[in-house]
Amino acid sequence: MRVEVQGLTVRYGDVTAIDDMSFTLSGNKIYGLLGRNGAGKTSLMSALAGYRKPSGTVQLDGVPVFENAAAMRRVCLVRHSADAADKGDKVSHVLEYGAAWRDTWDNDYALELTELFKIGLRTKVGELSLGQRSALGVVIGLASRSPLTMLDESHLGMDTPTRYAFYDTLLHDFMAHPRTIMISTHLIEELSSLLEEVVIVDAGRLVLQEEADVLRSRGTEVTGNASDVDEFTAGMTVLGEKSLGRTKAAMVYGALEDDQLIRARGLGLELGPIALQDLFVHLTDPVGGKR
Template identity: 55%
Template sequence: MTLGIDVQGLTVRFGDVTAVDDLSVRLAGGKIYGLLGRNGSGKTTLMSAIAAFLQADRGRVLVDGEQPYENPAVTEQICLVRDSGDLADQDSARAALKRAAKFRPNWDAEFAERLIELFRVPTRRGVARMSRGQRSALGVTVGLASRAPVTMLDESYFGMDAPSRYAFYDVLLEDYIEHPRTIVISTHLIEEVTRLFEEVVIIDQGRLVAHDETEALRMRGAAVTGAVSAVEAFTDGMTVLAERRLGGTKSVTVFGAMGAEQRARASEFDVELEPVALQDLFVHLTKEAPR
């Protein structure tokens, strides 16, 4: 079961701070989305509005065509796991899993046990006494084992060490293929998780900056690699996002799509063109995006 998300002119304010500003975006069901934004860009607020944790000041959110706010039939199909894991500190991991099973109609207890073992979560220890990495592992266990048609992970795995994070990426992709659903992942570890994303949503200061398929977004720029003099001549006059040099070889990341003419020139200059790294593009768009 997959559910689509339709955000229409959403505005959310906290006092005199506008966290989400007239944002509209439509996410088709059954895909893995990357939600990118700088600190304070409105990512958590957007996800919280979708999960009906808060009410919009203006606009609306629809999940499968219905508003989730104060709508239990919809909210039980949505699982948002934030960095804290949203787990009561007095609970042990085992108690937290039991509570999740009670409120999640698609809960898979066998899968939860497999994840607990994979991530080495101490099930009898109180959540308050766990390390940040253990709490993160417990949070993503709840998120994945809930098998909610809309699953949102808001930096929830950030505290895990590198081996655990990579194990998480692999198991998430495997389970998504077996049990398709709509998954939204908010992250700052962009290069680590780019391979998971089918589409990417970038927001800045509460507004939509970009929404496209991952590869289409990466084609908005290029990484140009070759001899130093050839690369510098080819990229002269282009918008440079980043550059690296090793001996006589140089790699320059530029912003701007490469059409047939530019590719023919690249061949003449004997330089290689590859899609831009998503992280470099993100940095550029959130620095230069119109306010």
Template identity: 55%
Template sequence: MTRARVDAEGTVPPVTVDVEVRQLRLSYGRTVALDDLSLSLPGGRVYGLLGRNGAGKTSLLSVLAGFRRASAGEVLVSGEPVFENSRITRQVCLIRESGDVGDGDDRVKETLDIARHLRPSWDAEYARRLVDRFGVPLDRKVKDLSRGQRSALGIVVGLASRTPLLMFDEAHLGLDAPSREAFQEELIAEVGASPRTVVVSTHLIEEQAPLFEEVLILDRGRLVVQEETDTLLARGTTVTGHAAAVETFTAGMTTLGERRLGRTVEVTVFGDLDDADRVRAGQAGLDLTPMALQDLFIHLTDPDVHRTDPDGGPR
């Protein structure tokens, strides 16, 4: 269940871990957080996990990290079950919004010490550089850290753990913009130097999107989309123009939404448009604009959307 990829420069990066989820169900009492969820994450890629609040992102990541036991189904990392399997959990790191930085009475350097003992892959030298870059005070107690410092400490622990499977669940939420940029730079340098499987869940979609090779969208405990970011972006198009012309052009296509301004109509279509479609749109005086990932996300998870032919292509 591992694979190596040859990158553009022809070097063979180290082996990475795959994630496999089969018919996963997770319920808390009567609440079903995840239902019949199946997905696979081939190793060595950076995945963006998107979903509205309550969609099941944190539940999924908690099961992947072995923090929670699945109610039903299978969760495999490197082909092995994760829950109560220390050989696997040592290779997995999940940083949640709270920072996951342990007991409030510990000092920052003690927290880093604990992380070092938990992770065979821990890089102490890198941790020191990161603490410096993010300005986390080593001698302060964790409970006395500001929200931003706490988030930064979580980021430091995640990055320096250097685990083959690394997950951040809104971990950047407390960071200011410069620190989020620093986080992105560090993450890029890390996966650039040695590919690993990274899952980032976020509401800051546009800011984080360029980091993602693949995007997964969860909605009410189910997987709505898993696709390469470029491919997904190419499938969302906004068609704008005179109402009648828009209606003729979009007839038979999968539409996700519609907005009107006087005689001008803007329709969102989901599906691949070919060159002939684009020529046809040009002749009809219609504007075709690619959609931003955030707009696509909003449409794909809109409970009120009137979707025509949600499973099919544009025609």
């Protein structure tokens, strides 16, 4: 599914959650939607799902999603936990709602996932633990097989082993059934290996949209003798430094030119990638970040 957003603005009274945002998602990728708390991630996903009338346009495969039942049926947005009609609903009933709403629903896969995450079908939603409710949301998102599937921090209630099981399941199912998947998360490094492209928002504005590998190439960790590292990085944008004895590692932002690479080798410095999370922190830094 191709997603096209043009001039999108979302306001809540006097508060502007999304401010004149435009971008395109080409489809059949796993996108990471990254932003600090209050950056506008949930408001953006709600607009993409057709939950709110946009100022500007939101189109899915060339048609508006708002007040378009056919388009909305091709979208699944899962928030922090499963969207169920009532906490008194049994898990089996929640799955029935999913099947009734979405033509792409795979019930066999839904049942397989409930077993994987140890969610009892007869259990009422209100009786599930926080982690199980989060897992149920993931079940709905993945089993929907929706052309546009959005997971809004839906994995945060899970413990670490369950989150990693979710990541593996997500990747395997995406490879078998490619579609447009967008995940908002604060656990950037845990998910970074899954993300093909990232969309970073801050204060309701688009900071950048870029392939994850290209974004990683913008930063370099420089390691070596402390004085040599200081000499090499003089005048560069240094995101952070670590020292151990005479050895120092500095994270610098910005692609290195060929002459800088030659100079680094001459100084005996080691160059390596830096974490996507460190780049995200820099790009959304209200004081020193580059826009």
